[in-house]
Every structure is written in C-alpha cells, then in structure tokens.
Amino acid sequence: MGLLEPRPCARLGFLEEHRGEIGPIKKACGPMKVSKSGFHEHLGRKKPNAQIERETLEGFAVEAFERHKGRYGCRRIDREPRKSAIAASGKRVLRIMRKLGLAGKGAARERRIQKKVEPGDSRLNLAERAFSASGRNGLRAGGIACMPASEGRLHLAAVIDAFSRKAVGWSMSGRITEKVARDAIGHPVQREGPPDDGGLVFHDDQGAQHASRSFQRRLGSHGTVRSASRPGTPPGNAVAESFSKTLKRELAEEGSYGTRDEAEQDVFKYIELYCNRARMHTTLGYMSPVEYEPQYA
Structure with a gap:
C-alpha cells in the first residue's frame, strides 16, 4: 500500500511557510502538484475564524x-x-x-510514614486539618523553608493567614534558630493588627523552633493560642507546607543564588509583589490574596 499524498491545502501551506527557502515559486509548484495561480489564490484567502x-x-x-x-x-x-x-x-x-510543550513546574508527591504522638503530649491540635476561617486574623499557620545559596542556606520562617492564604509575616536568617520563628510572628502584629475578637490561633508542626519556650512566650505576649499537628505529618500543617513547597518549586529551582542577600531580595519580591498580589490561588477561586480579602472580608 502506498503512502497517502498530503491534501492540496497542506501542500499550499507548506509552500507558503517555506517560500523563501525553495527558490522560485513557479518551479516549486511543479513537484508539489499545485498551480502557480492556485498558490497565489491561497495567499489571498482569509484565515478561517477557527x-x-x-x-x-x-x-x-x-x-x-x-x-x-x-x-x-x-x-x-x-x-x-x-x-x-x-x-x-x-x-x-x-x-x-x-x-x-508548555508544562508548569511540578513535583512528584512523596509518601511519608506518620510518627506516633508520644504518650502524655499536652499540645492540642485545634485546627484538625480544617484550615478555614471566617475572616482575617483568625487562624494562621507557620513553617520554615530553606533556600539554597552558594554562600550557605537562607532559612525563611513564614506565617500564612488561613483565610486569604496571604503571607502576613516572615523572617529570614542564615541560622535556623527560634529567633527567626519569633521575628516572623511579630511581623503580622505590626502589619495586620490584632484580631477583632482576640481569638487568634497559630498552628505549627511541632518543629523545635516553634516548640521553644521563647517562642511560646512570644505567642502569649500577643494573646495567641497555639495549635500543633502531629510531627512528621505534612497534611496536618497543609497551609504552611503548601506555601513552602510552592516557594521552593517556583523560586529556588529557577537557579542557585550566589549570596544569601541575593536570595533574600528575591524571596521578598516573590512574597510581597507576586505571591500576595498577583499569584492565583485555587483555594481562593483563582484570585490573589489581595483580590480576595476585600470581597470576602
């Protein structure tokens, strides 16, 4: 069985696309089995609406x-x-x-074994994976992400408002200590103000920085109640984990930074100018946090 010949419209399209490469059109029309007048008529046709x-x-x-x-x-x-x-x-x-050939940046999901809660653990999980809030400053989630740089890692402690998924506070440091976590929760107090009813809950994943006594005292000074998920269970702190995962996928993997200062400047621009103001969030009905807050506050 012989090969099927391309349709006339396909041959005319080929001639139009390569007309500058195949020499005189009159000579090229012969091998392509189309007429010169047919080719010029093809050029004068309007493109279909589709x-x-x-x-x-x-x-x-x-x-x-x-x-x-x-x-x-x-x-x-x-x-x-x-x-x-x-x-x-x-x-x-x-x-x-x-x-x-356009494919958004993604990452394969990993299965992790959940760790059991030790007997006598007095920390309560007030969120219970229901990361929804009726308004701003009701429930916040925190976590710490690491950004690579040739000079050394930059550690970012972020605080996310569960209502609008807005990064309301963050702190960055070359060392992963409780200070970077303390500074992150102090930022929203100055920027967002206290909640109207005083019932703010901060949720974390029992990391050492958030479990420190100095961090607990800082929460108490702001009138904030702590909530904690079981260690080793990312879905238990889904809001903060999602933010960290997206940040590292969309920003850190674009290229390595030479210094921590370069990484810090890029992180600041990503959070303040892009993530909070322009990036669509599926949870918010494909709106950015800044667009979402006025409509549903």
Whole structure:
C-alpha cells in the first residue's frame, strides 16, 4: 500500500511557510502538484475564524506562561484569557499547552510514614486539618523553608493567614534558630493588627523552633493560642507546607543564588509583589490574596 499524498491545502501551506527557502515559486509548484495561480489564490484567502481563534489563544497561553516564569499549569493559564473576555475550555487550553510543550513546574508527591504522638503530649491540635476561617486574623499557620545559596542556606520562617492564604509575616536568617520563628510572628502584629475578637490561633508542626519556650512566650505576649499537628505529618500543617513547597518549586529551582542577600531580595519580591498580589490561588477561586480579602472580608 502506498503512502497517502498530503491534501492540496497542506501542500499550499507548506509552500507558503517555506517560500523563501525553495527558490522560485513557479518551479516549486511543479513537484508539489499545485498551480502557480492556485498558490497565489491561497495567499489571498482569509484565515478561517477557527484558525484565528486558535492562534489568538495560543498567543495568550504563551504570554501568560512566560509572564509567570513557567510557574502556572493549565488550570491557572485557563483563567488568564477569561480576564480578557476570551472563553476557552480547560481541555482546550491543556491541548494547546501540550502542543506548544508548555508544562508548569511540578513535583512528584512523596509518601511519608506518620510518627506516633508520644504518650502524655499536652499540645492540642485545634485546627484538625480544617484550615478555614471566617475572616482575617483568625487562624494562621507557620513553617520554615530553606533556600539554597552558594554562600550557605537562607532559612525563611513564614506565617500564612488561613483565610486569604496571604503571607502576613516572615523572617529570614542564615541560622535556623527560634529567633527567626519569633521575628516572623511579630511581623503580622505590626502589619495586620490584632484580631477583632482576640481569638487568634497559630498552628505549627511541632518543629523545635516553634516548640521553644521563647517562642511560646512570644505567642502569649500577643494573646495567641497555639495549635500543633502531629510531627512528621505534612497534611496536618497543609497551609504552611503548601506555601513552602510552592516557594521552593517556583523560586529556588529557577537557579542557585550566589549570596544569601541575593536570595533574600528575591524571596521578598516573590512574597510581597507576586505571591500576595498577583499569584492565583485555587483555594481562593483563582484570585490573589489581595483580590480576595476585600470581597470576602
């Protein structure tokens, strides 16, 4: 059985695409089995609406993907055209991204063995994995992430508001001590103010820095009640773990930093200018924390 010949429209499209590489069109039309007049007629035709729409959507996808430095997958890229009143299904955006070879940064999930709580542990889990709050400054979650640098690691202690997923406080240091955790919870007090009803809960994963006496005293001075999940169970502190995982995936893996100062400046810009103000969160209905707070506060 012989090979099927390409359709005339495909041959004309090939000639149009490579017209500057194959010499005179008159000579090229012969081997391609098309007429010169047919080729010029093809050039004068308008693009079908479906092709125009597809090319426009591809342009939006590439522009959004590059603007967010490859951090967005198809679900978030799907939301970008809608902001410009261009309707497109998620499956169509997924097909386009696969065709163009666009894949958001991701990481494989790891299974971990949960550690048992030691008998007599008096620390309570007030969140119980229900990380929802009716308003700002009701429930916050904290964790510590490490950013690599040639000079040495930069340790980032962050505090996330469970209501808006906003990073309300953070502190960075070259050493992972209880001081970096203390400074992180002091930042939101100055920036966000105390909760209206005084019932603020801070949740952590029983790390040594958060379990220190100095950290506990700092929580008490702010009128904050502590909640803790079992050690070795990332889902128990999902809000803070998700933030740390996203930060390291989208920022730390872009390239290594020469100094801690370079890493610190990049982390600050990522949190303050991008994560809080521009990055879509699926939990917030594809809004940024700054967009979400005024609408649902």
